[in-house]
Amino acid sequence: MNKNSENKKTASTEKHFFYFILILTIFLSGCSINSESIPFLQSLGNNSAGEKNEQPQVLAGNNASVVQSTPEAGTAAVPAGAVTATPEPTPSVYTIKLWVPPEFDIEQDTPAGKALSDAISIYMSDHPQINIVVRVKASNGEGSMLNTITTANQIAKDVLPSLALMSRGTMETCVLRNLLQPIETSVFSDGDTWYNFAKQSAVVDNNTYGIPILGDGLVITYRKAKVGADLGDWQDILGRGLPIAFTPSTPNSPFGSFMYITMGGNILNDLGQPYLDQNKLTDTLYFFLGGSQNGSFPPSIAQLTDQNQAWQKFNDGTYSILITPLSSFRHYKTSELSVRSLPLQIEANGYPMINTWNLVLLEDNPVIQGEAVKFAEYLSESTVNNDLSFFAGYLPVRNNDHSNFQNDPEYDLIRMISENGVLIPSNEVSGKIVPALNNAVTQIIKNQSTPEDAAKEAVNSIN
Secondary structure (H helix, E strand, C coil): CCHHHHHHHHHHHHHHHHHHHHHHHHHHHCCCCCHHHCHHHHHHHECCCCCECCCCEEEECCCCEEEECCCCCCCCCCCCCCCCCCCCCCCCCEEEEEEECHHHCCCCCCHHHHHHHHHHHHHHHHCCCEEEEEEECECCCCCEHHHHHHHHHHHCHHHCCCEEEEEHHHHHHHHHCCCCECCCCCHHHCHHHECHHHHHHCEECCEECEEEEEEECEEEEEEHHHHCCCCCCHHHHHHCCCCEECCCCCCCCCHHHHHHHHCCCCCECCCCCECCCHHHHHHHHHHHHHHHHCCCCCHHHHHCCCHHHHHHHHHCCCCCEEEEEHHHHHHHCCCCEEEEECCCCCCCCCEEEEEEEEEEECCCCHHHHHHHHHHHHHHHCHHHHHHHHHHHCCECCECCCCHHHCCCCCHHHHHHHHHHEEECCCHHHHHHHHHHHHHHHHHHHCCCCCHHHHHHHHHHHCC
16 A cells, blocks of 8 residues: 555544544533543543633533533532522512401501501511502402402412401301411410400411401490480480490391390300300390380381491481490590490300401411511500500500500590400301391390290200
């Protein structure tokens, strides 16, 4: 073989080897293979100075790009082809979505709305990383808070709020429907600073589901110009023969139950089931019969459908005395209105039918959960709750800071009700007892039955 032939063969061999290396490099570049495991490929990654390239490499994978960096000394190397998750950045602002009923609408010029708005503003000022967004939800009807939460939980959980402010009864219903998150909190560790009705309100089925921030109870409001001297006990009140407004025809009206309980009637039997004592209920119905006969409870009150209508009739003079929640009195309060507690019978064991407003947790994001609970705890702090309950016109839930109330003309009334307050019965009990009692009271007021027959019918209706 001559020299020219040898040169051609050598050139051909080098050419084929170059093509082989090129093809193999292209092939391997599409695989999850670390080039450092193949010596001659490692040399392809070196720079012109013969040193290893320290820049990140983009290794092509299946529809994904993975950026790898050379590990620093003393750290574990990332396995070849492994995808490392990029940690999500900590947000600079946490948004807490809060749903409230209409009476706490912060856009309205009402005592409760303004008090809540002020508390939120102070909290966000002290916690610039928190943004609280408030939405108003109706208390009743298709678009009510309860119905909206129930529907959203099934089809659109992302629209659910972080927190919701709701009554004790609504909270119970939400727990029954598995709509709420239990709350982990230490706010009750100092139990002596809480009123009993408030501590009890936080718990459903032995779990804490709410942080109570406000209470409410029944009171009597009247105009001295109409009734004369201050009202005394029930004998004095009924003896004046002045028409008294309440709403016996509404299933959840608490006045009939209040009177039955304070006259010594039990609402639970020995097994903890809903119960009505027929004899005590008969006595209670005679109380309403006596008021009906002397004009205190005229048949027309059976036509009142809600508290707003009762207030309208009271303001236009149709009724001289009104049974109303404390919050309603504080909302409509004028210089001409007076207020007192409902007189208690000797048999009474506390001031019954106290309702509460609780902040409940719906948020399932653990980070937002924690921030939401901190805000709920803030509204229940003694000094904060003192401001909120005073300006909103509700009962406080804590007993150790009432500085705003000290000079309030209703402070003795508020303190007495709070100290003796008994929480409204559970839904299971009140759902049977209250409508049955109200139906019996309505029959008496409308002269449709005797106390004995109406009591018997009510007892049979819950069995």
